[in-house]
Amino acid sequence: MPPLQRGFRRLLGVLDAAATKLYGWPWNPLHQSGTIAVAMLVALIASGVYLILFYRLGAPSASVARMAADPWLGSWIRSFHRYASDLFVIAAVLHLIRMFAQSRSWGSRTLAWISGLLLLGVGFACAWTGFVMAWDSFGERLALNGARLLDALPILSEPLGRIFAGDGPVPSAFFFVNMFMHIALPLAMGAMLWLHVSRLARPTLMPPKRVTWSIVGALVLTAVLLPAELGPAANPFVLASHTPTDLFVAWWLPLAERLSPGETWGIGLVGMLALVMIPKWTRRPREGRWAPSVVDPRLCTGCNQCPQDCPWDAITMIKRDDDRPTLVAHVDPARCVSCGICAGSCAPMGIGPAGRTGRDQLAAARAELAGPAAGSAAGQVIAICCSQVPPSHVAALSERGALIQQVSCAGNLHTSVVELFVRSGARGVVVCACPPRDCVSREGPKWLGERLFNDREAELQARVDRRRITVITCAPGALGAALAAYDAFAGSLASLDIADSESLLELDTECEPVPLEAEGT
Amino acid sequence: MSGIARGALAVAASAVAMALIAAGSSAPVPFHAEEGGRLRLSWSARPERIERCREVSAKELAEREEHMRQRVECEGHFASYALVVALDGQAADTAIVRGAGMRHDRPMYLLRSFDVPAGRRRVRVEFTRRERSETKHDGDDDDSERRTSADSGISAGRAQREAVERARRGKAAIPPRLVLDTVLDIAPREVIVLTFNQERRVLEILRQDGQDDRASKASK
Numbered sequence: 016m017p018p019l020q021r022g023f024r025r026l027l028g029v030l031d032a033a034a035t036k037l038y039g040w041p042w043n044p045l046h047q048s049g050t051i052a053v054a055m056l057v058a059l060i061a062s063g064v065y066l067i068l069f070y071r072l073g074a075p076s077a078s079v080a081r082m083a084a085d086p087w088l089g090s091w092i093r094s095f096h097r098y099a100s101d102l103f104v105i106a107a108v109l110h111l112i113r114m115f116a117q118s119r120s121w122g123s124r125t126l127a128w129i130s131g132l133l134l135l136g137v138g139f140a141c142a143w144t145g146f147v148m149a150w151d152s153f154g155e156r157l158a159l160n161g162a163r164l165l166d167a168l169p170i171l172s173e174p175l176g177r178i179f180a181g182d183g184p185v186p187s188a189f190f191f192v193n194m195f196m197h198i199a200l201p202l203a204m205g206a207m208l209w210l211h212v213s214r215l216a217r218p219t220l221m222p223p224k225r226v227t228w229s230i231v232g233a234l235v236l237t238a239v240l241l242p243a244e245l246g247p248a249a250n251p252f253v254l255a256s257h258t259p260t261d262l263f264v265a266w267w268l269p270l271a272e273r274l275s276p277g278e279t280w281g282i283g284l285v286g287m288l289a290l291v292m293i294p295k296w297t298r299r300p301r302e303g304r305w306a307p308s309v310v311d312p313r314l315c316t317g318c319n320q321c322p323q324d325c326p327w328d329a330i331t332m333i334k335r336d337d338d339r340p341t342l343v344a345h346v347d348p349a350r351c352v353s354c355g356i357c358a359g360s361c362a363p364m365g366i367g368p369a370g371r372t373g374r375d376q377l378a379a380a381r382a383e384l385a386g387p388a389a390g391s392a393a394g395q396v397i398a399i400c401c402s403q404v405p406p407s408h409v410a411a412l413s414e415r416g417a418l419i420q421q422v423s424c425a426g427n428l429h430t431s432v433v434e435l436f437v438r439s440g441a442r443g444v445v446v447c448a449c450p451p452r453d454c455v456s457r458e459g460p461k462w463l464g465e466r467l468f469n470d471r472e473a474e475l476q477a478r479v480d481r482r483r484i485t486v487i488t489c490a491p492g493a494l495g496a497a498l499a500a501y502d503a504f505a506g507s508l509a510s511l512d513i514a515d516s517e518s519l520l521e522l523d524t525e526c527e528p529v530p531l532e533a534e535g536t
Numbered sequence: 537m538s539g540i541a542r543g544a545l546a547v548a549a550s551a552v553a554m555a556l557i558a559a560g561s562s563a564p565v566p567f568h569a570e571e572g573g574r575l576r577l578s579w580s581a582r583p584e585r586i587e588r589c590r591e592v593s594a595k596e597l598a599e600r601e602e603h604m605r606q607r608v609e610c611e612g613h614f615a616s617y618a619l620v621v622a623l624d625g626q627a628a629d630t631a632i633v634r635g636a637g638m639r640h641d642r643p644m645y646l647l648r649s650f651d652v653p654a655g656r657r658r659v660r661v662e663f664t665r666r667e668r669s670e671t672k673h674d675g676d677d678d679d680s681e682r683r684t685s686a687d688s689g690i691s692a693g694r695a696q697r698e699a700v701e702r703a704r705r706g707k708a709a710i711p712p713r714l715v716l717d718t719v720l721d722i723a724p725r726e727v728i729v730l731t732f733n734q735e736r737r738v739l740e741i742l743r744q745d746g747q748d749d750r751a752s753k754a755s756k
Contacts, residue, residue, distance in 0.1 A: 037546045101557050156567060172636035173645050180578035180647055182731035237554040244562035252744035254574055254725040260565035269565055
């Protein structure tokens, strides 16, 4: 992992831990950064529709000042609109950092990365036009800088900056075009958002209702108690000493004013290029941990479960090239992110990334049980930990006597492995998963829970005592809660007898028959 | 930590985060640190066309379609202008200004700013055509009336219309020499705009309080 990525990952871990301690992992806003950005976009459109009703192209600053002076609705809705735009930028940047730090910026996620950058860029442009609409000293400052940057390009024959020079009133046409852009850009953002999530199955667009309404409530309260400042009306005959500047949207402004337009364009373009190139720079060789899933057509029964569970729409069912009457799964390696969720969904264990199919997991577990530590599982609690679980959680569980096993993602875990451990004499099995909204594979904890407890394919067999199985969420900053859950589970196991040994059952014959004869071996 | 304490902490943290958003949303960022004023030159105007015109002979006219019978044909280019700005007798800027566009046939635009210390300042701006013009417009021709009377058919009055149009174009162009030489009391943080008044054909000064200084002298 590149040092920059590692640094961001560390920073993210600290922030995540702090937010989880405060809000608990189900409501941690940092886990919802992308969906919060979408929620803010919706809030911006809703509040913007109200504000546009009272905006006057002929008297922009006066109409906004009138809104700001209205104590009933205008003042707080205008402030809410402003703060929602700030939160949009904050959430989008946090989302970008999270995706980068978690190596979710390359491969099939490249489209989402690039479209996300575009969304953020268009969001900035939209905010720019919004501030110019208000036509206060800050809006004028943004307009002047925008004109300065555009005038440096060989596009317009007449310098745009002349319309703000003061030798005539700023034409209404300028405010019309600006307002048009402010309305049209969010529509473009809607289209880009569709593109952004187009490679996801079941995209989650909104945060949990509790988080959404808490944020909206907090923004409304802030808007009422601390209304956004409106600077004095734009005046080309006065040099303002300060402007009330929105640092979230115009953080670059003080720097750009010190540089020439050429230097500003240069730095901006290099920065954008660097961000666009991140998918290339963070790309990993498609082998080992990053090898795409493969299908063993001999084992595939055509049950259609893996396409349903794949969070990336990477699997389709196609016609077989042998004489069996079923379809066969086909993985598009360009869309596969190697999460291994398909391996957990496949009862006959015929799909998954190399080394992580159900059969591979089962073989590794058997080897573990038969190896030097043979018999160590008897009477123990086995903790199967997702590779994203913080090391502190793993160490704490180990200290409590749990036998640690690793799996790349909770959703990758095949339920047969859980059954094998229970039948090998383990007192119980704990699966340590990430918070569902922070799963790098998107749906790992969700499908794991369904397979273990709700009979989703490949379900944990009914013969396995569910009292011996649990899933605990291991989020940074929630070690205490995870250990409490573990202790409660371990305590509940004390009253249970040891499960039947695996030798009393023949797992292979318990499974559905696999028609291997079709491949002619 | 108890649930209530954690909830209180979460509310407090949220309040701090929201206060930070509110503060960051309206941070007083310095814009113009200097206490001085600014002189801004801003105008657009059509450059004069420097052209050589010739009267098309009656024989040539007769060979052309009736609607193509332009009496006077001109060839030439648009003038360029020299800008000289002096503040308190010191040269502040000199520039050559041409019409916009590849062929400089579009209006020319001027937008320049000069930071000046507040107080009483002598400002001199000269805007002078660089090329000599020998264009003679038919509108000034004594014989135009005579030729006009010769027009007939759809060309009736055409020569006169052409003369009027040439005269109009000549008047729309910026005068060949504009000079503004004046003393200004510039207040701290005041912007004084110096522009070309198309109707009055002079350089004039615009200030916030509406007082215009039309002390400029326009001379052709």
